[in-house]
Amino acid sequence: MSDTGNTGRTVIVTGAGQGIxxxxxxxxxxxxxxxxxxDYQADAAEAVAQQIRESGGRAVAAPGDVADWATGEQIVQTAIEQFGELDVLVNNAGFVRDRMLISLSEEEWDAVVRVxxxxHFVLLRHAGAYWRAQAKAGTPRQARVINTSSGAGIFGSVGQGNYAAAKAAxxxxxIQAASELVGYGVTVNAIAPAARTQMTMGAGEVMAAQMAAPDDGSFDAMDPANISPLVVWLGSPASAxxxxxxxEVEGGVVTVLDGWQRAASVDKGARWTPAExxxxxxxxxxxxxxxxxxxxAR
Known part of the structure; x- marks a missing residue:
C-alpha cells in the first residue's frame, strides 16, 4: 500500500529498459x-513492463527515440490512451560518448546533447501541453516532472564535455520549467544520481561490480535502486x-545542490580600469x- 499518494497515478519513465x-x-x-x-530498445521496454504486470501492477511499453518530436508526443498519448491520464514524467533516457574536448567529433557532440x-525538452513540452490543457479545462493534475542531471553537469567531468554540458543545461x-509550469499545478525537480549502470561503467564493468557487491545483506551504496525512493517521492502529491x-543522490546520501548564486561583490561606482x-x-x-x-581534474 502506497504511503505517498501515488496509487492510481500514471507515470512515464524514459530510458527505463535497464539501470536507474x-x-x-x-x-x-x-x-x-x-x-x-x-526505452530506445523495444524488447527492453516490454520486458520491464511485463515484469511489472506479472507482479500485479499496471504497465505498458512505449519504445522509441525520446528526442524525436512525434515519438515524444506519442509516448505522452500512450499514457493518456492506456490509463486515462498522465501525472508524472521522469526524464531519464541518455547515453555517453566520452572523449576529451579536443578529440570530440561533431557527431559525438550532437548525439549526446540531442538525447x-x-x-528532456521533447517529453516536457508534450506533457506540459497536456497539463496546461487540463488546468484550463478546470481539471488540473497534481503533476510532477523529475529530470536527470548529473554531478558532471554541476561540477564538470574531465573527458565528458558533451555530457557535462547537456546535464548542466x-x-x-x-529551474526554467518550474517557474513556467507552476501556474498549471506542475512541479519540476531534478536529480544528479551516482550508481552502478551500463551507461557510466559499461556492461562488463557492471557485471564485475555486481559480482563484487556485498551479498551478506549489507548496504550496497552503488545499487541503482537506491536512487528511486527520492524520485518516487518527488513524483507524489506529498512533494507539492x-x-x-x-x-544529488548516491547510496543513502541525499544532498541539495545549490546552483549559481551571487557571492562576493564590489561596486566602484565608476568604470574599472584593467590594471586595477x-x-x-x-x-x-x-x-x-x-x-x-x-x-x-588535477
Whole structure:
C-alpha cells in the first residue's frame, strides 16, 4: 500500500529498459502507479513492463527515440490512451560518448546533447501541453516532472564535455520549467544520481561490480535502486511544496545542490580600469566559496 499518494497515478519513465530508469519504473509500480515504460530498445521496454504486470501492477511499453518530436508526443498519448491520464514524467533516457574536448567529433557532440537535452525538452513540452490543457479545462493534475542531471553537469567531468554540458543545461531547464509550469499545478525537480549502470561503467564493468557487491545483506551504496525512493517521492502529491530544485543522490546520501548564486561583490561606482582589477578579483575570490573541482581534474 502506497504511503505517498501515488496509487492510481500514471507515470512515464524514459530510458527505463535497464539501470536507474528500470528501478524507477519498478519502484513507481510498487508504489501503486501505472507505468509507461520507454526505452530506445523495444524488447527492453516490454520486458520491464511485463515484469511489472506479472507482479500485479499496471504497465505498458512505449519504445522509441525520446528526442524525436512525434515519438515524444506519442509516448505522452500512450499514457493518456492506456490509463486515462498522465501525472508524472521522469526524464531519464541518455547515453555517453566520452572523449576529451579536443578529440570530440561533431557527431559525438550532437548525439549526446540531442538525447539528453532535447530528449528532456521533447517529453516536457508534450506533457506540459497536456497539463496546461487540463488546468484550463478546470481539471488540473497534481503533476510532477523529475529530470536527470548529473554531478558532471554541476561540477564538470574531465573527458565528458558533451555530457557535462547537456546535464548542466538540464539543471537550468529544470529551474526554467518550474517557474513556467507552476501556474498549471506542475512541479519540476531534478536529480544528479551516482550508481552502478551500463551507461557510466559499461556492461562488463557492471557485471564485475555486481559480482563484487556485498551479498551478506549489507548496504550496497552503488545499487541503482537506491536512487528511486527520492524520485518516487518527488513524483507524489506529498512533494507539492518542492520545485525548481536539484538533488544529488548516491547510496543513502541525499544532498541539495545549490546552483549559481551571487557571492562576493564590489561596486566602484565608476568604470574599472584593467590594471586595477587584479587585486580586486583576488579579493572577491578570497571572499567567495571555494570552487568544487570537476571530476578527474588535477
Amino acid at each position: 530508469g528500470r528501478e524507477h519504473a519498478l519502484a513507481f509500480a510498487a508504489d501503486g502507479a501505472a507505468v509507461v515504460v520507454n 539528453h537535452l532535447k530528449g 538540464i539543471a537550468q531547464l529544470t 511544496d518542492v520545485t525548481g530544485r536539484v538533488f 582589477l587584479g587585486p580586486v578579483v583576488a579579493d572577491l575570490l578570497d571572499r567567495s566559496p571555494v570552487q568544487v573541482k570537476p571530476y578527474g
